[in-house]
Amino acid sequence: MEAHNRDLYLYKRLNAQVLGVSKDDPITNKFFAESLHLEFPIISNVLGFMAKAYGAYSEKPPFGPDGSINTFGRRTVVIDKKGIVRYLKDGSPNNKEILDLLLKLEKESRGLK
Amino acid sequence: MERRKKGRFLGTRVILLVIVAAFGFGCAALQPTGKPKVLSLTDRGTVLFLDKYEFKAPPKNWALLKNLEGGDFELGFLLIEQGPFPSQTTFMYDEEPYGSSPDLEKRAKYYCTRFLFNSGIDLRVTKQEKTTLGGRDALAIYLEGENPNRDEKSKSKVYLLKKGDRIVSFVCTMWRPMNGTYAQEPFDYFENFAQSFKFLKKDFYENFEDELRKAGM
């Protein structure tokens, strides 16, 4: 999460925004974001339906990749401006990969090579 | 009690021997062709880490720590010292220190709240001063703390360094039991490492900045 915060100035130039998603309620997420000085929103999906749709949650244990039960798995998704999923990665985000992809997406979107 | 102390000392010697041998062999062994050598000696009394960094390395009794696939840090050294547990010093180059502000002072403030937060050490900043490192603006931060419950104390020196739009760090931490004595020599080797450290080529973010400019973004 901190890595996203460090790259915010680059995301801005690439016309990209970032969201964290957790199962916690908005107040808990607010304090969590403040504790890490995060400058982007964390959204709450308390019932887990949205995370299920994104493949980051399952009610049936065990749930990979780390086998944790009834919490979201760590997963990063990149969606382009047209609403298409362009990247899925389980585990910790690879921020350099994400930046390279966002540059590609923004070039595409501006019709550049 | 005396016999136990001797045994532990012998054990430490064996560990040191293994580390020296491993480090020695690691450095001297021929690498298969095509695979870059992690550490190689120059004729300037320095060491090259891949094709990325050049610096003054500590003596061979320090073990190399490396993390080539990404992780908490990329490159560091560890010295297991004489004396009861924990007697050791590590230092490292960390490309992404805790925090996210590109401002040195703000980053330092946040960094000190996260540094060693998991260790149970009651940490305090004893000194913080502006300085330069390799011609770049830096902050030198001195920290110390104790955890009497685990009979441990630690002393650290951290450099936060402004590199382009980002901040990188050099960190040295020495551990001792509560009644142990801190030594100066490992910190001197850290100083040599940090002061002599050269970046041989542009890092990811510097290259990325070039690409952004080329694309007009």
Next chain:
Amino acid sequence: MSRKRLLLMAVIAVPIFLVLGMGYGWAQLKVGDEAPSFTLPSSQGKLVDYYKDYYGKHHLVMTFFPAAFTPV
């Protein structure tokens, strides 16, 4: 009181519409698929809606994580 109810309704109703409206079942999401839409409350005190806030405007990076105040 009514704002709380509205939020509660959004949190419950939207996922139901999501499930009914999209017909995905629980098929695995993959690269190239349309991103499932969502409207959820944020830590910054407002509702975040995919179509209103991001679609047609910004690329979006989203990281799901296990729980607040755990190592991320």
